Amino acid sequence: MKILVPLKRVADPDNANKVKPTADKVDTSGLEWKINPFDEYALESALRLTEDGKAPKKRLGEVIVVTVGPKETETTLRSALATGADRAIRVDAEDDALDGRMVAKALQSIVEAEKPDIVLMGKQAVDGDTNQVGQILAERLDYPMATFAATIQEEDGGVLVSREVDGGVCWLRLKNPCVVTVDLRIVAPESVYSLKTDKSFKHNDGVRFAALPAIMKAKKKPLDVKTLGDVAAGTELTAKYSKFEPPPQRAAGVKVADVAELVQKLATEAKVI
C-alpha cells in the first residue's frame, strides 16, 4: 500500500482570532506555523493504514508526504517524517502565488509520477477554509473520491469509507487508486483499519507524536524538491484576492443573576421568545 499525503502548514489555528486582516493580506505574524489539523489527521490515518496494529509497529507500506510552499515548509515535512512518513516532496512556491486549482494541478503531476494507491488528505485547510483541493484533484485524475471521511477500512483493492454528511452517514466503497479527504473523527480509536489490523484492535485516541530518536532519524529521510514549473507549468493564479477585512465584532453582553431574569430579558429586551 502506497499512500500520498498532501500537507499544508497554517498559522496556529487555536489563535486564529489573533490574525490581523489588513487591506492587502491577512497578517499572521507572531503566530506559530502548525500543520493543518486535518492534514495531521490524514497523516495519522495513512500511518494506520500501513500498519498491522501490533507492537512493535511494523511498516507495511509507504507514506509519502508532499507540500507546496516555500523553503520554511520543510520544517512541516520533517515533522511529518519524524511522525512516521517515509519520504517527502516539496514543490517550491510562495504561499501568495497559489490557489486551490494550482495546488491541485501540482499534486496531479506528483500523483501521476508516484502512482499511489490512495491520496489521503485533510478535508479543508483551516486558514483559507476553502475545502476544494481533494475534489478538484480527484476529478482531474478521474479517480473516485470520498470526502469528509469518518472511518476507513481497507478492503481488497480498495477502501470502504463512511462519510459525515448532512443528516447522517453515507457509506461509499472505492476502488484504488482513489482520493479520500478526512474529517475530525478519523482519529478516533476505531476509525481506521488496514487489512492486516485485527478488528478488535483499538488505536490510541488522536494523533501520535514523534519520539526524539525519530526526530533525529527524520533528518536523514529523503526530501525531494521540485519547482512549480516542473509540476504545474503554465498554470496561473485564477482566484485573485483583492482585499481583506476583519469581521464585525460582537460586544460582550451582560450576565444575568438567575433563570427568571434570563427569561425576562429574552422576552422583553431581545424579544426572541
Added chain:
Amino acid sequence: MADALVVAEVADGKVRKGTFSAISMAKKALEALGGSFSILLIGSGVKGLTGEVAGFGAAKILVCDDPSLANYTAENFAPTVAEVGKGFGLVCAVASSFGKDLMPRVAGRLDAAFAGDCADVSNEGGKVLYKRPMFAGNAYGYCTLETPIQVATARQSEFDGAEPSGGESPAEDVAKVAPGEAASRVEFVKLEQVKSERPELSEATTIVSGGRALKEQFFQVLEPLADVLSSGIGASRAACDAGYAPSDFQVGQTGKIVAPQLYFAIGISGAIQHIAGMKGSKCIVAINKDPDAPIYQLTDYGLVADLFVAVPELVEELKKHKAASA
C-alpha cells in the same frame, strides 16, 4: 454578459431549502454578470419537482431525470452538471455537504476557479466579487475568479432564501452525460439517516447546543429545553467526539454554520472553532459554570451556573412564560 446556473439540492423527494440561498447568491451575482439565471434539477424522479423552483425568476428549469442518479455520488453527477454548466458564466450551489462535495469536482472538470462558502457577492466593475470567511471567520477575503466559467457555493446562513417573484420558468429536459472511469470505481453502499422531528440546524430559528459538560445526559437535559422552545439541537465537537451527540449535530468552523434568532451554548467553553459556526446568531445565551469561559465574550446574556440545575429551571420558567403569554 453571462448567465448563472444554480444546481438544486434534492433530498427525500424535495428541493432542499438551502437551494433558495444559492438562488439568492446567483441573483445577486447577476448584477455583475448581466444575464439571467437558470436552475438545474438533477437526480431520479426530479421531474415532479419543477413546481418547487418555478416562480423565482429563472429563465429555465433544466431537468436531468435519470434512474441511474437515484443515489448521489459526485462522480456520477459532476459530468452532467459540468456539461450543462458550459453554457454559463457562474455555476453555483449551496455550501451543504452536497455542494461542498460536488461543486469543486465540477470546477475541476471545467478547469474553473472556485470560491467556496461565500458570505456575499457584489459587482466589482463588471466582475463578481466573492466575499469569503477565512481563518475560522476571523477574516473576510474578497476575490474574483479569472476563468471563463466560475464555480462557487453559498453559505446558507448568509443568504436569505429567495422569495417567489412570479413569472414563468419553462422546464427543459437535459440528457445525463455518461460519467467517466471514476464513477465505475465508486459504489454507493448506503445512507444512514438520522431522522428527527426537530428543525434542521440550518433552518432552525432557535438552537440549543450542548458541550462536553453534558456527558451521557446530553439528550436527557437538552430535549425538554428544545421541546419548549421548538428548537433544533446542536453540539460542540467535544460532545460529538465523545459520542454524546451524533456527528452531524456539530456546530462550528468545520461543522454546521448556523445563524438562528436565538442560540443557547450550554456547557460549551467557546473555542475559536465553535464560535466560527454560531457567532452570526442574533441573540446568544450561554450557561456555563466558569465565569471566565471565552464564550462569555460574545454572549448577549450569560448565566453562570451549573447547567444540570439551571436548564431544568429554565424549562420550567419558559413554560410559565408561555402559559402567561398564551
